[in-house]
Amino acid sequence: xxxxxxxxxxxTAAKRRSGSWEPFTVVSVIGVALFMLVCLxxxxxxxxxxxxxxxxxxxxxxxxxxxxxxxxxxxxxxxGPTLVSAYVASIVITVAGTVLALSITSGxxxxxxxxxxxxxxxxxxxxxxxxxxSGGLVPLYLLVTQYLKLQNSYFAVILPLLVAPFLVxxxxxxxxQLPEEILDSARVDGxxxxxIFFRIGLPLSKxxxxxxxxxxxxxxxxxxxxxxxxxxxxxxYPLPLLLQNLISNVSFSQMLPTAAAxxxxxxxxxxxxxxxxxxxxxxxxxxxxxxxxxxxxxxxxKG
Amino acid sequence: MSTRTxxxxxxxxxxxxxxxxxxFLVFSYAPMAGLVVAFKEFDISKGxxxxxxxxxxxxxxxxxxxxxxxxxxxxxxxxxxxxAATLAAGVTLAIMLNELRGRFFKRAAQSTIFFPYxxxxxxxxxxxxxLLSGPAGDGGVVNDALAGFGLPTxxxxxxxxxxxxxxxFVKIWQLGGYMSVIFLAAITSIPExxxxxxxxxxxxxxxxxxxxxxxxxxxxxxxxxVLGVGRIFYGDxxxxxxxxxDNGTLFPTxxxxxxxxxxxxxQIGDFGTTAAIGLFQSVVGFVLVSTAVLIQRRYSKETxxx
Numbered sequence: 001x002x003x004x005x006x007x008x009x010x011x012t013a014a015k016r017r018s019g020s021w022e023p024f025t026v027v028s029v030i031g032v033a034l035f036m037l038v039c040l041x042x043x044x045x046x047x048x049x050x051x052x053x054x055x056x057x058x059x060x061x062x063x064x065x066x067x068x069x070x071x072x073x074x075x076x077x078x079x080g081p082t083l084v085s086a087y088v089a090s091i092v093i094t095v096a097g098t099v100l101a102l103s104i105t106s107g108x109x110x111x112x113x114x115x116x117x118x119x120x121x122x123x124x125x126x127x128x129x130x131x132x133x134s135g136g137l138v139p140l141y142l143l144v145t146q147y148l149k150l151q152n153s154y155f156a157v158i159l160p161l162l163v164a165p166f167l168v169x170x171x172x173x174x175x176x177q178l179p180e181e182i183l184d185s186a187r188v189d190g191x192x193x194x195x196i197f198f199r200i201g202l203p204l205s206k207x208x209x210x211x212x213x214x215x216x217x218x219x220x221x222x223x224x225x226x227x228x229x230x231x232x233x234x235x236x237y238p239l240p241l242l243l244q245n246l247i248s249n250v251s252f253s254q255m256l257p258t259a260a261a262x263x264x265x266x267x268x269x270x271x272x273x274x275x276x277x278x279x280x281x282x283x284x285x286x287x288x289x290x291x292x293x294x295x296x297x298x299x300x301x302k303g
Numbered sequence: 304m305s306t307r308t309x310x311x312x313x314x315x316x317x318x319x320x321x322x323x324x325x326x327f328l329v330f331s332y333a334p335m336a337g338l339v340v341a342f343k344e345f346d347i348s349k350g351x352x353x354x355x356x357x358x359x360x361x362x363x364x365x366x367x368x369x370x371x372x373x374x375x376x377x378x379x380x381x382x383x384x385x386x387a388a389t390l391a392a393g394v395t396l397a398i399m400l401n402e403l404r405g406r407f408f409k410r411a412a413q414s415t416i417f418f419p420y421x422x423x424x425x426x427x428x429x430x431x432x433x434l435l436s437g438p439a440g441d442g443g444v445v446n447d448a449l450a451g452f453g454l455p456t457x458x459x460x461x462x463x464x465x466x467x468x469x470x471x472f473v474k475i476w477q478l479g480g481y482m483s484v485i486f487l488a489a490i491t492s493i494p495e496x497x498x499x500x501x502x503x504x505x506x507x508x509x510x511x512x513x514x515x516x517x518x519x520x521x522x523x524x525x526x527x528x529v530l531g532v533g534r535i536f537y538g539d540x541x542x543x544x545x546x547x548x549d550n551g552t553l554f555p556t557x558x559x560x561x562x563x564x565x566x567x568x569x570q571i572g573d574f575g576t577t578a579a580i581g582l583f584q585s586v587v588g589f590v591l592v593s594t595a596v597l598i599q600r601r602y603s604k605e606t607x608x609x
Contacts, residue, residue: 024509028402036415042430061442108323116313133589135334136581137564162326193316222423240425274429281421297488
């Protein structure tokens with residue numbers, strides 16, 4: 001009786017919710033719409049500017065409509081050897097980094113998640129301590145440059161970020177949710193522990209692998225700090241570092257084909273390169289977004 | 304299954320963790336040992352172990368340099384601003400998003416405001432340049448707007464004063480959507496009957512947001528706050544350095560520990576002093592983070608890490 005009353009109340013509540021527009025709802029819609037605009041406008045100004053003729057850009061500044069329309073900067077980007085090599089560098093770093101990082105993180109997380117006596121807990125603490133205390137910049141710099149001698153190698157960008165403890169803990173909690181019965185039945189069938197990991201654990205965990213892999217991929221794609229530290233050969237710069245060089249107005253005529261060097265559309269080029277840097281993330285975003293939301297929600301409740 | 308096979312199989316299993324253990328040893332634990340350089344007069348030709356010890360000279364040099372106070376104050380002030388602003392923005396956005404009807408608009412809104420989180424700091428720096436300085440160094444979208452209203456334009460990149468607020472705005476832009484995802488997840492877990500009860504009592508949507516949703520978001524906000532305070536000694540190097548770079552005019556309000564350390568390593572090559580600052584940061588940071596984690600664990604059992 002009471003429950004059916006509650007249900008009826010719930011129904012009217014739902015009705016009222018979709019029917020009337022209270023002031024607070026209106027305020028919320030406006031507030032969110034404004035914030036959306038604030039988020040979008042910088043992107044739009046950049047895209048628009050990247051298609052605007054250089055002289056207009058230098059004379060009148062940026063505008064919301066690209067006029068006169070020009071694709072000069074994009075033509076330069078895809079003919080200039082350094083710009084193409086930066087793209088290649090970013091792709092190599094992102095793909096190799098993500099594959100390596102995801103494999104190594106999965107291996108560690110699986111061992112922690114299996115709760116092996118004398119192994120799992122010490123391992124978890126071992127992986128957790130670097131979140132609390134780090135050696136900082138100088139020892140890392142000395143390690144990479146003096147001992148590992150990785151300057152100007154893509155590995156200098158890939159290796160220092162290989163395992164993110166935060167993602168280890170997300171993955172551990174996901175692995176722990178796999179039903180133990182499935183693993184046990186595999187053991188009864190005579191599967192070894194490694195076989196169980198590769199044949200059952202990983203295939204059943206595809207969603208969490210996607211979450212963790214995407215976090216690593218975005219991280220590597222955007223990474224420029226380690227590149228800034230360890231890369232000095234401009235032909236090996238990943239995209240963000242090349243962009244950063246354009247901001248600080250380092251001479252970049254050397255990146256361009258010689259014929260074009262005299263009338264380089266500097267400002268337009270900077271914007272076009274920005275668009276090219278965001279592009280892949282923007283393209284992947286609609287498919288990847290729900291995984292990120294999932295990862296953050298998991299991380300917020302577990303880490 | 305006998306114990307022997309189980310021991311052997313767990314050995315096999317342990318193999319899976321070997322690469323990660325090697326990674327942590329080389330890239331996390333070896334640098335911790337490398338912090339001894341903070342107590343040495345480092346000479347690159349003599350190497351880490353050959354360089355002579357110089358006690359606490361590096362620390363004395365840093366704290367006597369006059370930079371110490373500036374960068375410590377900046378680090379703390381900026382982080383407090385960032386933390387307060389992003390938490391407030393996250394809560395506000397989440398409550399507003401929760402009011403939205405129409406699945407399409409809601410989803411579009413969430414996707415849009417979450418996107419800046421995925422943008423590289425370098426790109427953020429370029430956007431800011433577009434807004435504040437324009438291609439030729441003067442102008443920019445903001446100044447055009449100021450001029451449009453008949454207000455005087457500002458040469459932003461030579462004025463240190465407004466930068467803490469500009470950087471805070473950037474942080475809200477970057478992290479507002481991210482924070483709102485966390486808070487929206489917390490709102491979704493609030494049971495529906497609480498709102499039904501409110502509705503029966505005749506509460507308006509605004510009252511329900513203020514009296515029901517907001518108080519119920521407190522634990523989530525508290526956890527994020529505590530963790531944020533724990534990391535108060537670590538600046539966001541990427542964003543600040545990408546935006547400010549080596550523009551010395553802005554240092555009085557924007558130079559933080561991380562950017563200072565980076566510059567003194569790259570430009571002066573003073574390994575000893577730089578490592579001393581790094582060690583100081585790590586030790587204070589360690590105390591703060593551990594305290595934060597302990598507090599957080601005490602108050603929310605289900606959100607603990609280990």
